[in-house]
Amino acid sequence: MDDQEPVVDPSRPVYVYVQVADHLAARIETGELQAGARLEGERELAEEYGVAIGTARRAIQELRDRGLAVTLPSKGTFITEQPPEG
Numbered sequence: 001m002d003d004q005e006p007v008v009d010p011s012r013p014v015y016v017y018v019q020v021a022d023h024l025a026a027r028i029e030t031g032e033l034q035a036g037a038r039l040e041g042e043r044e045l046a047e048e049y050g051v052a053i054g055t056a057r058r059a060i061q062e063l064r065d066r067g068l069a070v071t072l073p074s075k076g077t078f079i080t081e082q083p084p085e086g
Helices: 016-029 042-049 053-065
Strands: 069-072 076-079
Touching: 016 042, 016 053, 042 053, 053 069, 053 076
Parallel strands: none
Antiparallel strands: 069 076
């Protein structure tokens, strides 16, 4: 991540895991994270966003719930192909 405003702001009235998931979703939408790309592990995401591992885990679950990612046991979490807008 760059040195702009922090992505996660605990004072906002939005759960921190949702803030992380929203930021990751935005990165997917802009094409920064491509379909098929492997998402960083929970520890790496937690460190990158400055959150607890449990928060990173919940953010990944949120991405799965939104249909943006799929986790394959022993393989990792991958960005899914998004349907074209229309």
